[in-house]
Amino acid sequence: MRVAKLLAVAVALLTVATAAPAQQPAAPADAGPSKIGFVDVEKAVVSIDEGKAKLKELDDWARPRRDELARLGKEINDLQAELAAKRNVAAEDALADLNRRIVAKQREFEDRQRIAKRDFEERQNGVLKTLGEKLNAVVTQYADQNRYTAVFILKPNDVVYLANSADITDPIVKLYNERYPFVQAGAPPTN
Numbered sequence: 001m002r003v004a005k006l007l008a009v010a011v012a013l014l015t016v017a018t019a020a021p022a023q024q025p026a027a028p029a030d031a032g033p034s035k036i037g038f039v040d041v042e043k044a045v046v047s048i049d050e051g052k053a054k055l056k057e058l059d060d061w062a063r064p065r066r067d068e069l070a071r072l073g074k075e076i077n078d079l080q081a082e083l084a085a086k087r088n089v090a091a092e093d094a095l096a097d098l099n100r101r102i103v104a105k106q107r108e109f110e111d112r113q114r115i116a117k118r119d120f121e122e123r124q125n126g127v128l129k130t131l132g133e134k135l136n137a138v139v140t141q142y143a144d145q146n147r148y149t150a151v152f153i154l155k156p157n158d159v160v161y162l163a164n165s166a167d168i169t170d171p172i173v174k175l176y177n178e179r180y181p182f183v184q185a186g187a188p189p190t191n
Contacts, residue, residue: 035147037168038154039139045131047173050182054127061123065116072109079105138176142168 045051079102086095143151154167 034149036166037143037148037151038159038162038166039151039172040154040156040167040169041135043169044135044173044176045128047169048131048135048176048180048182050134050176050180051131053182053184054131058120058123058127062116062120065112065120069109069113069116072105072112076102076105076109134180135172135176138172138179141179142172142175
């Protein structure tokens with residue numbers, strides 16, 4: 001349940017969103033040199049105001065579940081330590097009971113972990129779908145207005161060299177925040 005996983009899904013969603021065919025006519029042959037841009041989606045998602053807020057909400061939602069899993073993990077470790085300490089001195093019945101408690105606690109841990117993971121991924125996918133759709137609209141608008149031939153998703157580890165002028169992430173973040181101003185629920189709007 002890390003932000004890195006969230007960002008990887010964001011990249012995947014934006015990839016799918018930008019794979020749709022463009023709704024614009026082909027540029028004439030004498031339109032001049034091609035202009036290509038790149039957007040670092042991971043950076044954009046964590047930089048836009050709405051993305052910061054939604055990631056914080058997601059983390060706040062997940063924190064009690066992580067704490068609960070940590071508590072259960074500690075209980076399992078404590079029971080296992082107790083079993084190890086009593087292995088040569090306790091009666092068979094007591095050891096069998098302790099083993100049953102460990103197995104039950106492990107099952108509870110695995111069930112809660114599975115449920116928490118499923119619920120987290122559902123929430124994460126909802127957030128990323130919303131952000132991805134809006135981000136795609138902003139990228140498309142920016143690319144059209146600035147006459148880009150193509151805009152690609154930047155994967156920094158896969159790039160040997162990229163001119164600063166080709167990275168349009170910062171203008172996209174600025175445009176996103178202008179187009180979709182985010183006001184935290186319960187906060188008065190700023191004018």
